[in-house]
Amino acid sequence: MIEEIYKADCSRYDNGMKYRRCGRNGVMLPEVSLGFWHNFGAVDPLQRSRDIMRYAFDHGVTHFDLANNYGPPYGSAEETFGKLMKDDFLPYRDEMFISTKAGYDMWPGPYGNWGSRKYLMASLDQSLKRMNLEYVDLFYSHRYDPETPLEETLQAMVDIVKRGKALYLGISRWPLEATRFAIDYLAARDTPLLIYQGRLNMLDRAPIDEGIIDLCNESGVGFISFSPLAQGLLTNRYLNGIPEDSRMSKEKFLKKSMLTEELLDQLRQWNTKAQSSGMTLAEKALKWILDTRGVTSVLVGASSVAQLKTNLGVIEKQESAHSKLI
Ligand SMILES: NC(=O)c1ccc[n+]([C@@H]2O[C@H](COP(=O)([O-])OP(=O)(O)OC[C@H]3O[C@@H](n4cnc5c(N)ncnc54)[C@H](OP(=O)(O)O)[C@@H]3O)[C@@H](O)[C@H]2O)c1
Numbered sequence: 367m368i369e370e371i372y373k374a375d376c377s378r379y380d381n382g383m384k385y386r387r388c389g390r391n392g393v394m395l396p397e398v399s400l401g402f403w404h405n406f407g408a409v410d411p412l413q414r415s416r417d418i419m420r421y422a423f424d425h426g427v428t429h430f431d432l433a434n435n436y437g438p439p440y441g442s443a444e445e446t447f448g449k450l451m452k453d454d455f456l457p458y459r460d461e462m463f464i465s466t467k468a469g470y471d472m473w474p475g476p477y478g479n480w481g482s483r484k485y486l487m488a489s490l491d492q493s494l495k496r497m498n499l500e501y502v503d504l505f506y507s508h509r510y511d512p513e514t515p516l517e518e519t520l521q522a523m524v525d526i527v528k529r530g531k532a533l534y535l536g537i538s539r540w541p542l543e544a545t546r547f548a549i550d551y552l553a554a555r556d557t558p559l560l561i562y563q564g565r566l567n568m569l570d571r572a573p574i575d576e577g578i579i580d581l582c583n584e585s586g587v588g589f590i591s592f593s594p595l596a597q598g599l600l601t602n603r604y605l606n607g608i609p610e611d612s613r614m615s616k617e618k619f620l621k622k623s624m625l626t627e628e629l630l631d632q633l634r635q636w637n638t639k640a641q642s643s644g645m646t647l648a649e650k651a652l653k654w655i656l657d658t659r660g661v662t663s664v665l666v667g668a669s670s671v672a673q674l675k676t677n678l679g680v681i682e683k684q685e686s687a688h689s690k691l692i
Contacts, residue, residue, distance in 0.1 A: 372420060372453070372454035372455075374420075374423055374424060374458055375424035375425075378423065378424050378425065378426050379426055381424075381425045381426050382426070382681050382682060383396050383397065383398070383425060383426025383427065383678075383681055384396070384397050384681060384684065385397070385428075386662045386663065387588075387662075388560055388561055388588030388662045389560070389561065389582065389585070389586040389587045389588040389589075389662070390586030391534075391558070391560055391586070391588065393463065393503075393534065393560070395428070395429045395463060395588070395590070395662050395663040396426055396427050396428050396429055396663060397656055397663055397664065397680070397681060397684065398427060398652070398663065398664055398666060398677060398678055398680065398681065399427060399429035399430070399431055399590065399663045399664070399665045399666070400418070400419070400422045400427050400429070400430050400431070400665070400666065400667075400668070400674070401430075401431045401432075401592065401665045401666065401667045402430065402431060402432045402433075402436050402443040402444075402446075402447060403433070403436050403443070403667060404436075404613065404619075404667050404669065405418065405667060405668065405669045406436065406442075406443040406446045406447065407436070407437035407438045407439070407442045407443055407446070408437065408438070408439060408442035408445070408446070409437070409438055409442075410446075412446065412449070414669075414670070415446050415450065416450055416453075416454065417671050418668055418670070418671055418674055419447075419450050419454075419455075420454065421671045421674055421675070422674060423455070423458065423461075423462075425678055427678075428461060428462055428463050429462075429463040429464075429465070429663060429665075430447070430462065430463070430464050430465070431465045431563075431590075431592075431665050432444055432447055432464070432465065432466045432467070432493075432497070433466055433467035433468070433469075433470070433506075433508055434466060434467065434468050434470075434472045434489050434492065434493050435470050435471065435472050440472055440473075441472075441492070441496055444466065444493055444496035444497045445496045445497075447464075447496075447497050448495075448496050448497045448498035448499075449498075451497060451498045451499065452498050456498075459499075462503075463503045463504065464497070464499065464502050464503050464504070465502060465503060465504035465505070465506060465536065466490070466493045466497070466502050466504075466505060466506070467505070467506035467507070467508035467536075467538060468485060468486050468489035468490065468493070468505075468506075468507070468508055469481060469506070469507050469508025469509040469511070469538070470508055470509060472485075472489060480509075480511040480513070480514060481507060481509075481510075481511030481514040481518070481519035482511075482514050482518065482519075482522075483518050483519075483521070483522035486507070486519065486522045486523065486526070487522060487525075487526070490502070490505060490526060490531055490532070491531075494531065501530055501531050501532060501533065502531070502532050502533075503532070503533050503534060504532060504533070504534045504535070504536050504560060504561065505523065505526055505527075505531070505532035505534075505535060505536070506535075506536040506537060506538050506563060507519055507520075507523065507536075507537045507538065507540070508538050508539070509538060509539045509540070510537075510539060510540040510541055510544050516544060516547055516548065516551070517551065520548055520551045520552060521555075523535045523552070523557070524552065524555045524557045527557045528557075534560035534561070535552060535557055535558075535559055535560060536559065536560055536561040536562065536563055537559065537562055537563070538562070538563035538564065538592075539563070539564060539565075540562070541576075542576055542577050542578060542581060545562065545578060545581060546581060549581070549585045549587060558586075558587075559585075559587050560587070560588060561587060561588035561589065561590055561662065562578060562582050562587055562588070562589050562590075563589075563590050563591075563592055563665070564578055564589065564590075564591065564592065565591065565592050565593050566579070566589075566591040566594070566655055566658070566661070567591065567593060567594050567595065567596045567600060567651060567654075567655060568596070568600055568636070568651050568654050568655075569596045569599065569600065570596065573589070573591075574658070579658065579659075579660045579661070580660075582660055583659065583660040588662035588663075589660050589661050589662055590661075590662055590663045590664070590665050591655050591661060591663070591664050591665060592665045593665075593667075594651065594652055594655050594664040594665065594666055595648055595651055595652070595666060595667075595677070596651075597613055597614075597619060597620045597667075598612060598613055598614070598620065599620070599624070599625075599629070599633065600633070600636075600647060600648065600651035601646070601647055601648040601651070601673075601676075602637065602646065602647055602648070604625055604630070604633070605630070605633060605634060605637060605647075608622060608625070611669075613669075633647070636650065636651075645679075645683055646676055646679065648673075648676050648677055648679075648680075649676070649677075649679045649680045649683050652664050652666070652677060652680040653680050653683050653684060656680065656684055657684075664680075
């Protein structure tokens with residue numbers, strides 16, 4: 367079969383997508399970004415992944431978030447991305463903001479995990495090959511490593527930028543004091559921290575309660591929320607049972623035991639409230655995050671174009687950026 371050549375929609379920047387400045391930095395991110403944790407592995411149909419990515423880009427989503435070990439198997443989401451890049455998106459590289467990460471287990475032995483210079487450097491080289499890229503826009507430390515000196519992890523990241531392999535740096539899931547250290551360390555070396563990636567959603571306010579968002583705000587660092595829909599809980603996906611094709615039915619990252627009667631009651635109440643204000647539950651959940659001061663973008667996942675379309679509906683529901691003070 368001859369695959370038609372992709373041509374991005376000419377009206378992709380006129381579809382209503384809004385872009386927010388990432389902290390006090392020059393770069394802007396779309397209010398809704400697309401994550402590749404699920405739905406882009408070798409186990410997923412390539413055409414569906416392609417349709418989701420095309421739909422995203424055609425609707426102003428310019429930020430795509432990956433990690434070395436997204437799949438399954440590990441590395442395969444980056445490979446899918448590399449294939450789509452080669453087939454469809456190379457002409458649009460400069461319109462895209464692409465991130466990857468290292469920090470979780472990736473390959474066996476002592477050098478394929480955590481935060482050593484050895485691991486981060488090798489991992490990013492591998493990621494670039496898989497993704498068919500010369501550089502990523504953003505490279506993250508995927509998690510805090512309590513056993514590697516922070517200076518080692520951070521200096522490796524500084525050197526990654528100096529070698530032209532990443533334009534900006536981010537950290538994900540680092541605790542408050544280590545984040546403060548990272549902000550100071552990187553600023554002193556002229557490679558300031560661009561963004562913090564943390565889980566913030568209507569069911570998990572930890573980055574607010576722990577002071578991460580306040581620290582980002584006062585330091586001019588952006589904040590991007592991962593799993594903004596709590597992996598699908600904050601949508602209509604589970605209101606009437608557990609669909610066979612859902613993430614929860616796989617029992618790996620989202621367990622059936624999480625869906626208690628109490629939680630279902632809460633979700634149904636939020637759903638009714640959302641509907642009475644003319645929104646879906648997903649839109650309400652994303653709007654709640656985007657209304658939090660200091661949030662740059664929500665990083666959604668989607669297993670179909672229809673889901674992504676629903677989630678992008680939040681853009682119209684946003685009256686003004688940063689309208690609610692926390
Ligand atoms: N830094 C980190 O440690 C970290 C951790 C986790 C995630 N992330 C990043 O955040 C991204 C998003 O995470 P996530 O996938 O957990 O995000 P999410 O948006 O909270 O959940 C996405 C899942 O929810 C369901 N869904 C989404 N929209 C829906 C809709 N409108 N109606 C019904 N169901 C819907 C789909 O699951 P079904 O399969 O059931 O259809 C979809 O795959 C990841 O891809 C990754 O880039 C980072």
